[in-house]
Amino acid sequence: MKNLYSTLFILLISITAFGQKAEIRKANKMFAKRAYVDAANTYEKVVDKDQEVLQNLGDAYFYTNQMEQAVDVYQMLFLRHEANTAPEYQFRFAHALRAVNKQDKADEYMSAYTGEDINYEDFAKKMDTVNKHVYTTNQIMNNSASADFGISFYNDRIAFASTRNQERPIYPWNKKPTLDLYSAEISDDGELSDIVLFSENINTDQHESSATFSQDGQVMYFDRTSEDRVKNEDDVKVAHIKLFRAEMVDGEWDNIEALPFSSDEYSTEHPSLNADGTKLYFASDMPGSHGSFDIYVVDVNEDGTFGEPENLGTGVNTKHREQFPHISKDGVLYFSSDGHQGYGNLDVYRSEGDFTEAQNLGNTVNSGHDDFAFVVDEENSKGYLASNRRGTDNLYAFSREDYVPPVVDYDDRETNLETGRQQLRDVGNIYFDFDKSTIKKESEPTLDKVVAIMNKYPELQIEVGSHADARGSDKYNMGLSERRAASTLEYLVENGIDRSRLTSKGYGETMPLNDCTEPTGCTSKQYAKNRRSEFTIMNNE
Known part of the structure; x- marks a missing residue:
């Protein structure tokens, strides 16, 4: 009986290995024909991913702008096979890291690729x-x-x-x-x-x-x-x-x-x-x-x-x-x-x-x-x-x-990678519950950072831009976003910021940060990302 179990186990391993090789061959053909979406889906079915699979899977994600997934796969590639991986993968890994805003790691791999000291902050x-x-x-x-x-x-x-x-x-x-x-x-x-x-x-x-x-x-x-x-x-x-x-x-x-x-x-x-x-x-x-x-x-x-x-x-x-x-x-x-x-x-x-x-x-x-x-x-x-x-x-x-030099020092401002607008560094957005415009307790530390930076730069002017998700009518969501902008602005005023330095604007559902543009089809977490107030620097002189 013991020999029978051993034989069955070996047979199962052999069948699994054969199936994995078939999936890899299938995916490799797709990849060679630049059918990257199908290739990625097929490579993901491979349990034991060797160097070639990781290289191709990372590239398939990279070439279809799925940068979070590309970073995860390239990271595994370099963790397991760095000594044998061609420099071109360093180049693509660095760019994928840039896309997800992991600048220090991107500098490391781009420096290794170019042989030069690449420093994003200096640039x-x-x-x-x-x-x-x-x-x-x-x-x-x-x-x-x-x-x-x-x-x-x-x-x-x-x-x-x-x-x-x-x-x-x-x-x-x-x-x-x-x-x-x-x-x-x-x-x-x-x-x-x-x-x-x-x-x-x-x-x-x-x-x-x-x-x-x-x-x-x-x-x-x-x-x-x-x-x-x-x-x-x-x-x-x-x-x-x-x-x-x-x-x-x-x-x-x-x-x-x-x-x-x-x-x-x-x-x-x-x-x-x-x-x-x-x-x-x-x-x-x-x-x-x-x-x-x-x-x-x-x-x-x-x-x-x-x-x-x-x-x-x-x-x-x-x-x-x-x-x-x-x-x-x-x-x-x-x-x-x-x-x-x-x-x-x-x-x-x-x-x-x-x-x-x-x-x-x-x-x-x-x-x-x-x-x-x-x-x-x-x-x-x-x-x-x-x-x-x-x-x-x-x-x-x-x-x-x-261009004129901005009123806020570089160390206190940054560009929002999703909107392209200038914002306060390390402040981010605040978020709202569904169909609410009330400031949440968890948002107060973020708002207090805004107050501190505005006190540091007395000439700084900020637009509070607020948004809604795609659930609800256009008219209702515009009004909801305006109420969110107003409540955000009032918090800043109540904490000592002169009203003349602030403007508030509601954008309704017109500027989502993702592809959730319909009232159905997204998760609650995805919709929640769009229920926000942003803080944009409005004066550059």
Whole structure:
């Protein structure tokens, strides 16, 4: 009988091991095809995760912006296999740590990767002294169902890319439909209306995005993923991205042709046309690039032909990603990079003149997540960008003002990583019970910190901004948030802060910190995160 049990036990172990190997093979195929969502779900079923599984699982979470999960997996990878893990995982681990605001640990791994002393606090303090502008950003729409990015100016409208067309094939990378190009009207408040799908001449079952237009609106450049798949160095078939040109003919986009320097062997993407239509900036990983993707420029000749693409050089480009160029009417180049020192993942930078230096735009634009597809109307100091700081790619509108040194020292202020607004350091938000505006006892220490800092800086002015969750009508929640703001302000006044230094504003349910935008579908804890008062620094001089 003992031998029988031993035999059955060995058989069970063998069956389990065989099943685990089958799951790993299945997940590896998904990962190789960049089906990261499915790959992560399958890797998670593996009980005994070896180094390869941990590497791929961490990357699958990283590439789908699930940074908390990526940090957990990368941490296990380095705990078990640090001596044998390639440096590229240090780079991604550091960026994942930036996204979850674990800066000291991120410094450790980024320093190990670069061989340099990387110090986030020193970088952030330096940015305080060199920024040219302060940006105020607001999300254009709360849209967790689709990914939206890449706004461009299009006559008196805007164009953007979105996964909202449910008739398109599902892209395995993120399990969302392939991208289409849309145009829309946009109000001064950043509200989109009259959203119109570009014609079938432009949109296909492949990805289309990143449109840029001539000043007269008669010529458009955009990118499209190729239908043809080409084997890469890992012997996996991948589709590269090409640039296309279209002309407006009798009110329709026609004469659509791939640009001659596009190829099935590499990608060309994210075009941006300068004001007089003579130069086209774009990103590419073509041979001769310094890294993953570089920024290039090519002359557009009067006869419609093109010169030879020129790499902008190491002042802009690194061995990592430089993408989403935008050349403003004033000739300033804006682009996104994860290779220059920044706040984490893709940050927006500017460069001008001979493009020998790149300047980070600072933490009023950039977060620890991807911030990209920045465009600006410099004459009116307004523009748009995209960011996945709240989970999915979303559109943001911004206004900007000239930077002046803030009234509060760096050590007493910080940028809210979820809203991009300046707030008091180590203070945070206070929270409310459901359908209540009463200050909770547990909130008093936080409010007392606000009082102490305002006493330290007599010129400091604060906005108390209060919010509601998505349960209840819009009108009711707006009133509820206003009552929460008022009760928060009154606590500060009762504790000695002059009323003239405070403003209160209710935002209703319009600015959630997560994707809980409907009255059902989230946990109580998730809804509770949005029932809050925030303390925003309002004066910078």
